[in-house]
Amino acid sequence: MILKLAAEATQTTQLNLTPQLKQSIFILQIASDELVDFIQNKATDNPFLDIEWPSTGINGSNKGGTAGIDHKDRWLNNLSRPGETAETALLAQLRLANIPKSTLAIAQYLAGNLNESGYLEISVDEALAACHADEKEVLYALACLQSLEPAGIAARDLKECLLLQIQRDSSPDPWAAELIVNHMQELANGNRKQLADKLDISIDILLDAIAYIRTLNPRPGLAFGHQQQSYIQPDAKVQKVDGEYAITMTDAFLPKVIMNKEYRSLFTGNISGDISAYVRNQLQDAEQLLWGLAQRKITLRRVIEIIVKEQNAFLEKGVSCLKPMNLKVVAAQLGLHESTISRAVQNKYILTPQGVYALKYFFPFGVSTVSGEEASAESIRTKIKLLVEREDKKRPLSDQQMTDLLNKDGIQISRRTVMKYREELRILSSRLRSY
Incomplete structure (x- = not known):
């Protein structure tokens, strides 16, 4: 056999995101309170950026002065501490658990994504992306969380919730798990005699199993007090004006970011060496931030306009009249990519006549x-x-x-x-x- 070496040229296409685009994507998808912190950190590090906090006239050129931070805290962080919730109780138990730090971090994240009933609200795939972990690590962390009290906590659906409780019971009904795993629908249909015959057990044994299942808790999270509602700052407000729904962007609480022209003018001359490179990079970073903030505001406004246009019945009558919306269709209407719409609706809220709703709420199946x-x-x-x-x-x-x-x-x-x-x-x- 003769081996030969040959050079072969292949052509591939790869998308490289520029730093400006990466920052713009990040700014678009984060929540408003996170954006405030992001702006504050940028202004602290970049001499070309000044920030002015709302209704104070305080200029942020002092780069993180106490007055600016205190004012921001009054807007966003003056919330009393909540009482014990499912999350706080689970975090306390996790701190006592003998598990690796990486597992602990994932379990803590999952504990923060339980609803009031105690169910996990996010999918394993979403947890993978958020925690930058593999599926095995996330599932192990979930198992650790589900091993805590109360039994059934952090389940992903009703069936798993009931099975977790059965597994923890020292003397469960011998037929309960079988019924829940394989015969839930038959139980719902109510033909108990047929089901008993199918399982080859007496009707009394079946009734005992059903009675046991009724003792299980389908909502273990309700054992805790309801989590105190944080004060969500809506990104926009919709109200009826002269018979038409008008949109008001409620971004007045956000700090105003401006370019420090006086500082910029100091570096208009020729500067050589490392100083020139530093100044050029900082100036470019400041311009990119201002561009990203402007794009965020424009995109968010356009998406909300489409939502208000499509959801007129919901605004008038409530959730029962909610109309499904499709990210792809909205993207086509606005001439944007579907992923841009997806990022725009993440962590954003709108105040409507029906209450405060997350923007992603309007994109259901x-x-x-x-x-x-x-x-x-x-x-x-x-x-x-x-x-x-x-x-x-x-x-x-x-x-x-x-x-x-x-x-x-x-x-x-x-x-x-x-x-x-x-x-x-x-x-x-x-x-x-x-x-």
Whole structure:
């Protein structure tokens, strides 16, 4: 065999982000309170930047003077400490756990992403990206978190929540796990005799298992006090003026960033050596920051204008009339990339006549209606929640009954989808809700 070496040319395309673009992307996606800290740090390090805090007239050229910081703290950080919540209780337990520091950091992040019911609100993929960890590390950290008290905490869905409690029970019902893993839908359907025959057990044994399942807690997070609501600063306010909805950007609390012209004029002459390079880099960084802030404001305003235009029914009547929106469609309307819209709606809030909502709330998955339009998954979940709240507690509505009621209301939805949304709401089946 003869080996030969040969040179071969290949052509590849690679996207390289400039520092200016990277900073612009970062500025676009961070929340307003984080932006304040980012601006403060930039102004402290860059002699070309001055900041003025709102309604004080204090110039930030002192580079981080006490007055500026105190004023910012009064705007954003004058919040009383919350009482014990699921997060604070879990963090206290984690500090006593004998786990590696890297695992501890991931577990702490996950603990901060639980809802009031104690369920994990983010996916494993989102945790991977946020923590810069691999799947094995995140799953191990999640297992550590789920091993804490109360049992069932940090579950990703209702089934996992109930199974975690069964696993921790020293004397669980022998059939409970089997029923939850493989027969939840059959339990919901209520044909107990058929299910008992299928499992080859007596009806009494099945009823004992169902009674045991009812003792499990579908919302372990409620054992703690509700987390104190932080004062979210909306990025925009929408209100009706002369019959039309008007948008007001509420960025007045943000510090004003300006170029220090006097300092800049000192370096207009010829400067050589390392000083020249330093000055040039700092000046360029200041200009990039001002450009990024301007682009953030423009993009955010344009996205909110589209939301207000599309969500007129929601603004008038509430969540039940929420209309699904698609990032790709909005991006096409604005002539921007879909990822830009995604970043623009992250960590941003809007004050509407219906309350304060995150911008990403307006981009839900949609379900068809008989009129050919779409109803958002969020609006359907709201309807299901209302149906359960108003039902006869002695005769709870089955998934099929709720499906029929929604169909009569013009929403084309299957019983399986109703069951999925019910479980996402952490609502037990009708058989397990009956008294």
